[in-house]
Amino acid sequence: MAAKKILMLVGDYVEDYEAMVPFQMLQMVGHQVHAVCPDKQPGERVRTAVHDFEGEQTYSEKPGHWFVVNADFATVDPARYDALVIPGGRAPEYLRLNPRIIEIVRHFAAGDKPIAAICHGQQLLAAAGVLEGRRCTAYPAVRPELERAGGIWCEINEGYSNAYVDGKLVTAPAWPAHPEWMRRFLELLGSRIEP
Template identity: 55%
Template structure:
């Protein structure tokens, strides 16, 4: 069975956890959602980010999401794909050395890796995007460039694929991001 690992945390963007989780389950994949320092059955708080005409997105409380796997038990080599949820959680998740190691493992194996919105901050901290084309929420563009990546500006509904890496700027890009991620997984399994 194809296994996907989703990394999220408190104040990950609600849609960017729930939509891929449910969509990938619907396709018959085993999907484990984990957060550092939390265990299976623990909850994370999510945030809803919306685009309402302000200079940046608005933020509202999201749902409680029940984790279905324990972070400390993750063995990256057992997973066929990695999905990095966006949102404010990425500000602190990118400081976790175990998460950075997981990202490096997927990139070294050229295994499918999807990152959305601020999830790309984890990849910049892992130092795995030099020379890669990718997109992110526009406020992350300077980090992408400083980490040696080539930032591609696309509409929020689009995604960018570069080898095993697929990225999108925000949750409106889920159809494109997930379509491309699933396509990469299909070519690997």
């Protein structure tokens, strides 16, 4: 397997598990991952939030860890990356207002490069206008945006642990789907993990 160069888009209150776990898992199998955030330099941090499913009508939110950005958003060249990861949480809600973020997302979609988006990360895909006719899922509250952007909603299982692949796009509803979401993304990357 040739190591891939992967870009991850983060911001304050990104979902803790959805940033930390893929960041570490992808590096564990040999890929290089650059996490970037508008207005942040390498070595600066974003605050994360932990979202949990505890029986209320929606997820609860608790303070998460600090997540260190390791690349410079201002100088990032998406053409130098093989794939894109978009974690969820509250960050996508405001990141989608940044024209450069939208430009980056469109670059990966237009180039048919692998994109992994989870939870509210699909808000960036909807804002970028790259979901037309694509089968995908997201956190249930994002469904109206996903469908208005032309996406075809795929059902979520009871444990929020499933993922869908449509071409080079892999989506999942929330962090309980990490095993399926990352497995399918690694397959798109050509990564092999021997048992």
